[in-house]
Amino acid sequence: MAGPQPPQWLVSEVHQRLVLFLNHVLMQEKEAMERLVRQKGRVARVQWRGYSMALQITPAGLFNVAPEGAQPDLLLEVTETSPLALAQVALRGDKPSIRIEGDVQLAADINWLVDHVEWDVEEDLARIIGDAPAHTVAKVARSAAQALRQFVGARMAGKPDADAPAPEAARAAAPASAPVGSPVVSLPGFENDKP
Known part of the structure; x- marks a missing residue:
């Protein structure tokens, strides 16, 4: 892969922040930490x-950035190379295709984490702004x-959503200021404000 690469200091900073986030999530799941110990x-x-x-x-039972040159016991390689295709997989809530090489038990424990550990955003927000x-x-x-x-x-599929209104209904629901053909997304539980 040729092309511009981010500076090493930025990569290092992103890795440190990601480790802090992962550990924050893991600390909310005692069983996850016990598995990692x-x-x-x-x-x-x-x-x-x-x-x-x-x-x-x-x-x-937490994570740390591994020392430079550390030999991995487990290699997890995301095989999908297209960022767009990877984003589609994530938006569908699916796991990307991964080539796994290395320690079987470590792979099983990491897979358990992926399947069972979730960030409770609502709980974290409640500590700051209330329930x-x-x-x-x-x-x-x-x-x-x-x-x-x-x-x-x-x-992405190139066809209208089955739950989406027909184009005429979407145009009728669009605010007068919206250009014709603009996508309109209504959020369940929220009505369009009428002037």
Whole structure:
């Protein structure tokens, strides 16, 4: 893969921030940390195209950026090279195709994490803004994500969404200021404000 590469300091900073996020999520799941404790010191490398990140499991059952040149016990290579196709997979909520090489038990534990550990955004928001506002924000975000998935899925498939209104109905529902043919996405539970 030729082309511009980000500076190493930026890559390092992104890796550190990603580790902080992963550990924040893991600390909310005691069983996840217990599984990782059994793998302490092991290194898993995730690779996509020319980019890679190696994570070492700590004695506490968390992640740390692996030392430079550390040999991975497990290599997870995302085989889909197209960023657009990878985004489609993510929007559908599917797992991307991955080539796995290395330690079977470490692979099984990482797969368990992927399948069972979820970030509870609503809980984190509730600590900052309170339960009711956090619930409302999470509901809006879920609705927006669903609408985005439907919109992108329909456009990528080249056919209208089965749940989307017919073009005439969409034009009728569009605000007068919207250009004809502009996509209109309504979020469930929210009505268009009428002047």
